Amino acid sequence: MGPSARRFVRSFGYAWEGIKAAVSGEQNIKIHLGVGCFVLLAAYALHFSAERFAILLLVIGAVICLEIMNTALERVVDLVTDDFHPLAKQAKDMAAGAVLVFSVIAVIIGLLLFFKPALHYFS
Numbered sequence: 126m127g128p129s130a131r132r133f134v135r136s137f138g139y140a141w142e143g144i145k146a147a148v149s150g151e152q153n154i155k156i157h158l159g160v161g162c163f164v165l166l167a168a169y170a171l172h173f174s175a176e177r178f179a180i181l182l183l184v185i186g187a188v189i190c191l192e193i194m195n196t197a198l199e200r201v202v203d204l205v206t207d208d209f210h211p212l213a214k215q216a217k218d219m220a221a222g223a224v225l226v227f228s229v230i231a232v233i234i235g236l237l238l239f240f241k242p243a244l245h246y247f248s
């Protein structure tokens with residue numbers, strides 16, 4: 126393997142370490158992962174079309190990515206200051222707000238995606 130290929134593989138290793146650190150350190154990410162797996166299983170059971178499945182995967186992936194970015198930002202803020210700082214509060218609260226906004230959108234998209242297949246399944 127050449128040096129650039131080795132660097133490429135190593136960067137995957139660092140990214141994997143970041144994912145593991147975020148998941149093990151944050152209860153919210155564990156919950157979102159659990160809910161995501163459950164929703165994917167439910168979609169499979171309801172025989173979702175490829176298009177519905179793709180949208181669902183996109184939404185679940187986006188929520189988890191946002192959670193990881195939020196966690197990264199929390200770490201950076203904690204690294205910069207141990208003291209109370211209004212800007213630190215704003216930064217953390219804004220990142221948490223971004224997760225909240227997309228989580229609400231994700232629930233709405235989920236309901237829209239599940240409505241027809243669930244109706245079809247239970248009728």
Ligand SMILES: Nc1ncnc2c1ncn2[C@@H]1O[C@H](COP(=O)(O)OP(=O)(O)OP(=O)(O)O)[C@@H](O)[C@H]1O
Binds near residue numbers: 207210211
């Ligand atoms: N250094 C800081 N200065 C000012 N406000 C802060 C600071 N650190 C955290 N806060 C605020 O205190 C509240 C709780 O933050 P806390 O650190 O307990 O949780 P978090 O870092 O947001 O999330 P987690 O519990 O997952 O680490 C939030 O409103 C956050 O913005």
